[in-house]
Amino acid sequence: MRKKIVAGNWKMNLTYSEGVSLAEEICKRLNEAGVKNLDLMPEVLFFPPYIHLSQVTKISEGLKGVFSGAQNCHTEPKGAYTGEISAPMIKSTGATHVLVGHSERRAYFGEDDQMLVAKVKAALENELIPVFCCGEKLPEREKENHFEVVRAQIENGIFWLDETGFENVVIAYEPVWAIGTGVTASPEQAQEMHAFIRKLIKEKYGDDLAEKTTILYGGSCNPKNAASLFSQDDVDGGLIGGASLKADDFIEIIKSF
């Protein structure tokens, strides 16, 4: 069975102490809820800001099935890139994952396919699991161009990998029109796109790998809609923004499987 994951992308929110308290609170409550043995739960991932990462990783390490990652990484391992953070630095905190190609980075920081290929490569070379994000904008869906947009993002971003590399990638489908808007994709819309992505993987890498690949949904996922989204055959969990900033909401979402 493929891995189920609930991941919290904190984006540029929470001070250091607020972030540490949130991670402590969530881990404490998962523990109290008797889910020490998280085998029955989805894997839980925190994506805090860089400066919180080391401490959040220490907190996560106390609980089985809980991990952390960075929201971005640079393509180069080191050098004169003031203000940037490299994959080896992320790895050195004990973090295990990194988001690559979030739509906010594509839109606000000019990240293009070529850069994302280099970031996926940097992540895998440093034994970090890239969570590769894709998703169409509203006008693209309105023109019924959404499948082609997502196909191009996936083909250009990750289909250059060999099977061994691809095995270590998680995909997150996040329609841009659903991010931070309160408008969620319907379970049917999410399932339709996830099934399409899985079909692309099947055609490229075969049945086995397609069946094993975890595909997360992101975009206004909350405690009310998580269960219906997660019940879809090809939706393997969620990448949660706003609702991951409140312990109650995030825990409810984790329990939605």
Ligand code: 13P
């Ligand atoms: P929201 O859950 O706030 O819509 O954000 C989703 C997201 O972008 C997660 O990466």
